[in-house]
Amino acid sequence: MKRTQQEVTVLFFFLFLVVSHQCKSEPPLLRTSKRTIYTAGRPPWYNEHGAQSKEAFVIGLCGGSASGKTTVARKIIEALDVPWVVLLSMDSFYKVLSKEEQELAASNDYNFDHPDAFDFVLLSHTLRKLKQGKSVKIPVYDFTTHGRQKEWKIVYGASVIIFEGIMSFADKELLKLLDMKIFVDTDSDIRLVRRLRRDIMERGRDIEGVIKQYNKFVKPAFEQYIEPTMRLADIVVPRGGGNMVAIDLIVQHVHSQLEEVSLAAVILAALASAHQAQPLPQTLSVLENTPQVRGMHTIIRNKDTNRDEFIFYSKRLMRLLIERALSFLPSQVRVVQTPQGQDYEGRTFHGKRITGVSILRAGETMEPALRAVCKDVRIGKILIQTNQDTGEPELHYLRLPKDISEDHVILMDCTVSTGAAAMMAVRVLLDHDVQEDKILLVSLLMAEMGVHSVAYAFPQVKIITTAVDKKVNDLFHIIPGIGKQLDSDLTIRGGSIKCNLTLSYLI
Template sequence: HGSLDRLLTSVSSGLSPRKRTTSQCKSEPPLLRTSKRTIYTAGRPPWYNEHGTQSKEAFVIGLCGGSASGKTTVARKIIEALDVPWVVLLSMDSFYKVLTPEQQVTAASNDYNFDHPDAFDFGLLAHTLRKLKLGKSVKIPVYDFTTHGRQKDWKTVYGASVIIFEGIMAFADKELLQLLDMKIFVETDSDIRLVRRLQRDITERGRDIDGVIKQYNKFVKPAFEQYIEPTMRLADIVVPRGGGNMVAIDLIVQHVHSQLEERKLRWDMAALASAHQAQPLPQTLSVLESTPQVRGMHTIIRNKETSRDEFIFYSKRLMRLLIERALSFLPSESHIVQTPQGEDYEGRTFHGKRITGVSILRAGETMEPALRAVCKDVRIGKILIQTNQDTGEPELHYLRLPKDIGEDHVILMDCTVSTGAAAMMAVRVLLVGDSDELHHAEPYVRVLLVGDSDGLHCVY
């Protein structure tokens, strides 16, 4: 993955965050930088229209070809030429089966056939691709070719507008073929493929030249002739010479653009907002009681003559009231304690495992001190979402959530809601994961200071 970088974002430079309140998650959205823009290959969550139904499925491109034929190069050139923000590149190499101890010994001596259909976990692969096509979040295994096993930490990937799926057996399974909207076969001369495989396996996978040649003659070449080459007839497009064939890549890109335009995989904020015009605020929205104290603080905050220090002071006071109000919606149960005088007192206690705060950057971060002030040792996560100026769509730029957040009750913090796009995307990130393991399964409470009516209808 030479052209894939890691997103290294400093959320709070210059400050030393307390260890107990920072996320322990180390996963960060991978990027693919092109000459035109930065493409977020971690994808986006699925979007829903004003009726609550999901948008159309993502467009899936299948890339098949012999080992070292240039499939990944073709995929990356397609991504760069497409110039769309949400793309997932899914490789079959991640879905090799975990080898038994006996098979690992065989693999160490280059006697295990990695180029046979039985070497792949097609069940997990089809399940993963189907979820991605529906726009759902999935976890993808990371295969270690040195140890011939899966690494402990899996990679989380969100849905996308375009999914490019590449592998030597991409057309070998009927269930996978049904998920592909476009099938491409990359054809490259066998001598060139052998040279590329030698270079890759020796430099990247720690193998010796004799072992690579032995494996090629014993398994790779026969597998290509028996399983891979016959599937060329299933392809919609055959690309000779791999990544160097820019004419074929341009034709592919033109077709994909036309398909995306027909599918209209776009975020229709106007339709969501207009669907709730002239309607009362939703019942799921709880407004802080307008007491004289609250109205007094609003008067100071909204006054154009208010100084910066006063604005910050009274905003923090109001935020603390909001956080305390939000905590009243969390589940509680009766609890009896004994007072210093030896008498029993029946009170209430939090009925849950943990409370976690998640800030929608950047404004939501200002609510963190208020949450820390009333919740001891609370864990904090952060989500950065910004609107694309060209498309109007919200884009996920940064995500860091504490581990096992699905077991927690979450306080989602954002100071302002205008269109509701960022807030809705944050909710989808928290709630819409793989159906078997959501990011967040427990109820959550959203806290905000100021909200537009249309935006509130979209979010709540």
Template sequence: MAAGFLQSSLGEVWMSRIMHGGGEGSLDRLLPSVSTGLSPRKRTTSQCKSEPPLLRTSKRTIYTAGRPPWYNEHGTQSKEAFVIGLCGGSASGKTTVARKIIEALDVPWVVLLSMDSFYKVLSPEQQAMAASNDYNFDHPDAFDFDLLTHTLRKLKQGKSVKIPVYDFTTHGRQKDWKTVYGASVIIFEGIMAFADKELLQLLDMKIFVDTDSDIRLVRRLRRDITERGRDIEGVIKQYNKFVKPAFEQYIEPTMRLADIVVPRGGGNMVAIDLIVQHVHSQLEERELSVRAALASAHQAQPFPQTLSVLESTPQVRGMHTIIRNKETSRDEFIFYSKRLMRLLIERALSFLPSQVHIVQTPQGEDYEGKTFHGKRITGVSILRAGETMEPALRAVCKDVRIGKILIQTNQDTGEPELHYLRLPKDISEDHVILMDCTVSTGAAAMMAVRVLLDHDVQEDKILLVSLLMAEMGVHSVAYAFPQVKIITTAVDKKVNDLFHIIPGIGNFGDRYFGTDAPPDWSDEDMDEPSY
């Protein structure tokens, strides 16, 4: 191993934490005292073992290795994200180390959170001081620790968060904040990453990047001049007046809190490999098996009151007869599916809150009617089959906003995995119509509901609509989320060992889009969308 790097045994590396008591004066919040201790098309996939699990397009990046469940069969959060704290002096190579760890981990859903985003908003006087390089950005008081702690805690809990975007040329926050969601691993880096008691409690691993002061000065000169529009005199003045003293007073002492000290930053692959091994072991310990639990739970129960099944009129039953028939042509399958979808969406809308609204007719008479009593209606489709229901929703809801969630079954584990989502802004106050064409075990539907809840959508404002459900799926969703309204056109009794609905409808997406299903298809297998 590199000289001066870690103790000799791996156990000591991870368990030994050299701590010391709290400081004084402005160090009150620093260094907390811690005790020791139409013609058929073939399916395609972007999954490739020799390539990174990413599908890049001109506008977005889609993970092809999805995020496994982060909740149990009860729908509640059962594991938190693993948080790595990276501390070190300015320009010590923290971001480089973070990116090397991300590359070596080779797992999706890793979030890099920089402390630089959480500088406080400066007053006009402080703005003037910053312009003349007389404001101390390397002091703990320069950071908004309250917002930072709140954000990191929510992100660790699996919630959606908004991150401020700090502009170093204007010394202020930009108007638009960045939305971040869905982390299995969070890498949090900053010069004061270990400087707050509450922050330290959120860190599962603490790493200090130790780099020679001369190297840090050269890097800071290069960065601030080329990226932040500073002049060389101002950078050196700021370094001597604030950066160097702050490192000695606030940052260097926190090295004692680190589980690992990494000399030479991103070039130290021995340290990075060791870190990656530990993170992988932690992720393996946190793996969950949701679908298996659903198969054995909540069955033989009466249907929940939140379930609404479309009345089985001769018309509805006739349409089911056509779309369930394996001999039905694709054109007829699409036509009668669309008819059912329209009826289903209209039924779902009847469960939205309404209020009395009086209007005057052309005859001059009052008419007591109803209007929607809510902020907005948003549709969210579970790709790909759920996307076929969007036209029916748009036909009856003018200007409805649409979001998309891509969930696929991992063929090795049998678990649903979240690959991609795009939700409208400020969805938290909306009534959401969640659309999927078939629900067998309910695993994919549960994941989609959990995503909405993580974005602060209220549970009683979610309506799950599906053309066909199995009893298992109904019970699973209702048990985990008892306030979610479930609307469907029919409920079938069984799910076989391959999670196919029996008697079922076949693979809806393949029959609708004209693709060929693989031999081991599942009703809840979702393909990538066509963009």
């Protein structure tokens, strides 16, 4: 049976919310035979000023080659049950070999177990940015060609970073970034057997070459550079991943470091009081309240308006809203020649690109209006849901176009009440190095509270809307608000999973 676009959209969000709104007693992850998938969203990592409130917690894992560092890291991740954990391997930061060095590597005469084999400058820069909550690009090292692959891996949103490598404690700048230092101590014979298996099966090496390299470089490097750093460790884990007692102690310590009072009450209280007795900010632009605009608002706010009219006039307003937003983009003079051979002095966009980013769910309804006036515009998406237990907005998913840091970004949300979701979306863009003064937040309807919240946290973000309502009720709904909605309670009585889904007519 062929489904309509609306039915497909409803089904998609229903399935997503089923896994994202699990009860507290269930761990926030799904486990398959090959991977662990976290289904809980990331809570706010910033304060009411929009600045990062706490850096990510970094665990450094050091140990000899094939000592079980990655196994320990994965078991820590599984035991933590904390969403948004990043595993960063030092193997990704080997230097790119020259032609002569590649020839040495092919004959197993290049020392990969020396500090000079690693790009510590790039490694420190990457780990520092990740600790600060920024989006980073991780190189993917190819052990067959001994070079970096063309495509780099993008990592973002870490609450906990587990950094593992043979030289994790060898650099002073790296040591300053580590909040917990763990040394994995495994018998040398076991490490040799593991290295033989790994290098032969995963890296296409022959047994003679592996043994030659082990005796010539690996073992001396361990004794000279790696084993002495054991004294720097906070915890030494004998027997690697099989030592569950040590892993449990590590997990308990990490949990104690991560425990803190929920930011929800603090942020909401700050948002609620930030705008009291304050005039609307200068960064706000409201569509001129012409009789036409007033008439369309009358229709979409009317509880008796039918579905078709609600959609039609909402889309008309969105088109006007996007056109208004485009007028705030930078422009420059451009002279063109008319068909009559005369010069015409006009203007053109002065920037690299325009990118639209929707705050799902409702922000997606504004995409057609943006596409209608911006040809070939790139679109990104950020899914933010409110946690029913804590009241916090949570980041569940994001997909942003490449090199968005150079773009002017139109951030779209259909309505903004408290501004909590909009603040999180702006923070995500800033973490991806988008300039604050290049972000335009557009919304069909906003509450004064939401306007002040965003402007207070991000004073350079331009805010454009068709109307601003004064009040927000106890449920943080805009009053008087916008018109008709389609309410659909979808409940699954399987286990303890329940899902209440409210869909706007605009979807």
